[in-house]
Amino acid sequence: xxxxxxxxxxxxxxxxxxxxxxxxxxxxxxxxxxxxxxxxxxxxxxxxxxxxxxxxxxxxxxxxxxxxxxxxxxxxxxxxxxxxxxxxxxxxxxxxxxxxxxxxxxxxxxxxxxxxxxxxxxxxxxxxxxxxxxxxxxxxxxxxxxxxxxxxxxxxxxxxxxxxxxxxxxxxxxxxxxxxxxxxxxxxxxxxxxxxxxxxxxxxxxxxxxxxxxxxxxxxxxxxxxxxxxxxxxxxxxxxxxxx
Ligand SMILES: *Cc1c(COP(=O)(O)O)cnc(C)c1O
Numbered sequence: 117x118x119x120x121x122x123x124x125x126x127x128x129x130x131x132x133x134x135x136x137x138x139x140x141x142x143x144x145x146x147x148x149x150x151x152x153x154x155x156x157x158x159x160x161x162x163x164x165x166x167x168x169x170x171x172x173x174x175x176x177x178x179x180x181x182x183x184x185x186x187x188x189x190x191x192x193x194x195x196x197x198x199x200x201x202x203x204x205x206x207x208x209x210x211x212x213x214x215x216x217x218x219x220x221x222x223x224x225x226x227x228x229x230x231x232x233x234x235x236x237x238x239x240x241x242x243x244x245x246x247x248x249x250x251x252x253x254x255x256x257x258x259x260x261x262x263x264x265x266x267x268x269x270x271x272x273x274x275x276x277x278x279x280x281x282x283x284x285x286x287x288x289x290x291x292x293x294x295x296x297x298x299x300x301x302x303x304x305x306x307x308x309x310x311x312x313x314x315x316x317x318x319x320x321x322x323x324x325x326x327x328x329x330x331x332x333x334x335x336x337x338x339x340x341x342x343x344x345x346x347x348x349x350x351x352x353x354x355x356x357x358x359x360x
Contacts, residue, residue: 118163121161123342127324128142131324131335134328138328143331146334147335149168150171150195150338151170152173152177152352153346154347160202163190168190170192171193172193173194174196175194178194178205182208182209183256186190193214194206194215196355197315197355198213199355207229213237213239214241215277216273224267225270227273232324235272237274238271240261240275242277245279250320258299259303261305264309265310266309266311272312273308275300279318280292280319282322286323291313295315301313315333315334318333
């Protein structure tokens with residue numbers, strides 16, 4: 117086995133162990149490969165599932181890898197900050213947009229989708245850590261935002277996404293994930309049109325166990341599989357900054 121295959125096995129075990137701890141079944145949690153800066157040839161080594169989820173942060177990388185991996189069994193999720201001038205492009209390649217965070221984006225996505233006569237799966241991104249460097253609707257506004265999004269029939273809301281606080285104090289990170297889970301329950305209770313709350317996308321290389329304990333259904337893992345990156349993550353979250 118090469119190192120990527122070994123790393124994936126380790127992640128699978130971590131997922132299973134965390135599920136076991138809280139009485140969940142391992143197959144309730146999907147592994148999304150966070151593949152920013154990882155070349156397609158390397159990504160291929162990680163495609164061991166029947167259906168593989170890939171998350172990209174930049175449109176340019178999404179488009180390149182979509183082309184290079186088109187013969188593989190992959191589903192592309194957009195997990196970066198989305199500028200409205202990239203909507204046409206993202207819709208060409210993504211199966212799901214996890215970073216819906218403002219109504220201007222919702223309206224423009226809806227316009228384009230109406231024009232194309234189709235719909236798109238999305239997650240609402242919530243800024244559970246209240247950090248200014250992170251995108252997402254504020255937890256207080258998440259309910260009213262979900263209600264607004266539900267008016268747009270082209271957008272099928274499948275759940276929520278968050279990036280937890282990076283902190284060595286695990287309980288602070290857990291608070292973010294608990295908050296997202298509570299918001300999910302509150303939105304689910306509203307039984308809104310076009311909104312189901314099946315997915316909670318939370319947890320990364322360092323905190324996936326806590327996220328799973330708090331109900332994650334998708335964990336997004338990069339570093340623990342592909343190794344570390346040279347740029348800070350805030351760089352990849354912002355679609356305005358382009359990798360040269
Ligand atoms: C990079 C990234 C991840 C994965 O982070 P790692 O710490 O490398 O596992 C998850 N979610 C988002 C939005 C990312 O940009």
